[in-house]
Amino acid sequence: MESFGERLHAAIGQRGPLCVGIDPHAALLARWGLPDDVAGLERFARTVVEALADRVAVLKPQSAFFERFGSRGIAILESTIRQSREAGALVLLDVKRGDIGSTMAAYASAYLDPASTLRSDAITVSPYLGVGSLRPAFDLAATSGAGIFVLALTSNPEGASVQHAVAPGGATVAQTVIDEISQLNAGASPLGSFGLVVGATIGRTGHDLSKVNGPLLAPGLGAQGATPDDLRAVFGESLHNVLPSYSREVLSAGPGIAGLRAAVDRVLTDCRTALG
Ligand SMILES: O=c1ccn([C@@H]2O[C@H](COP(=O)(O)O)[C@@H](O)[C@H]2O)c(=O)[nH]1
Numbered sequence: 129m130e131s132f133g134e135r136l137h138a139a140i141g142q143r144g145p146l147c148v149g150i151d152p153h154a155a156l157l158a159r160w161g162l163p164d165d166v167a168g169l170e171r172f173a174r175t176v177v178e179a180l181a182d183r184v185a186v187l188k189p190q191s192a193f194f195e196r197f198g199s200r201g202i203a204i205l206e207s208t209i210r211q212s213r214e215a216g217a218l219v220l221l222d223v224k225r226g227d228i229g230s231t232m233a234a235y236a237s238a239y240l241d242p243a244s245t246l247r248s249d250a251i252t253v254s255p256y257l258g259v260g261s262l263r264p265a266f267d268l269a270a271t272s273g274a275g276i277f278v279l280a281l282t283s284n285p286e287g288a289s290v291q292h293a294v295a296p297g298g299a300t301v302a303q304t305v306i307d308e309i310s311q312l313n314a315g316a317s318p319l320g321s322f323g324l325v326v327g328a329t330i331g332r333t334g335h336d337l338s339k340v341n342g343p344l345l346a347p348g349l350g351a352q353g354a355t356p357d358d359l360r361a362v363f364g365e366s367l368h369n370v371l372p373s374y375s376r377e378v379l380s381a382g383p384g385i386a387g388l389r390a391a392v393d394r395v396l397t398d399c400r401t402a403l404g
Pocket residue numbers: 149151190222281282283284325326327347348349350351352373374375376377
């Protein structure tokens with residue numbers, strides 16, 4: 129079985145270093161001329177999948193925008209995940225789960241078990257119950273060929289108050305997370321399956337990402353104000369492992385298929401240039 133790191137490395141090689149979020153904001157539904165209801169949600173998600181799933185390396189549905197429509201929204205999330213994967217995109221479900229280990233095992237089963245209807249290639253998780261509490265997700269990911277992206281240095285301005293705080297050993301909370309995830313990827317080739325989320329907005333913080341040996345998801349580009357030119361300051365020598373992520377910047381180019389594809393071509397070109 130191929131690991132997620134191997135599959136992601138191959139997908140980026142074939143399709144380029146880009147993740148596009150599927151974030152059906154109410155404002156985007158309105159902009160696309162769609163109703164803010166389940167039918168609008170379904171049309172929005174179907175359009176993004178039709179336009180992009182055969183060409184971008186990673187699609188990242190934001191679970192919150194599906195959950196807000198209850199069980200019918202979850203049903204659309206299920207079909208969005210399935211259709212995206214069938215069209216060849218890797219699906220990173222942005223669901224930011226994190227809990228005590230025994231509960232984390234249930235979350236891992238919900239999103240990573242090959243038999244689950246929500247089975248994704250990877251998920252985002254929150255480490256603030258301790259990285260060790262995420263162990264059931266790491267274990268299931270390892271045995272099922274899935275990936276995990278752990279929040280480390282998030283793109284929102286509020287994140288630093290927690291993530292830059294100094295932990296008992298003298299390192300920041302974020303550096304502690306970075307170091308624990310680096311250990312999980314030790315020896316993996318060409319890329320580990322355990323990634324980090326590091327916002328493109330955060331600037332030069334002094335955190336050491338050099339030993340991660342896994343994917344570095346960079347949200348915050350476009351709508352949150354960061355540009356590909358900001359990536360070098362944030363990631364330094366680890367630029368080669370960066371997976372830039374855009375949601376609203378690309379989605380606002382819809383609802384036309386051609387417009388969405390043109391937006392992807394534009395940001396991908398910018399990202400390739402910035403990543404070198
Ligand atoms: O640090 C983080 C972690 C996750 N996100 C998520 O990414 C997208 C960003 O959307 P844009 O429209 O490109 O701003 C969204 O789903 C966030 O929940 C993040 O922004 N920052």
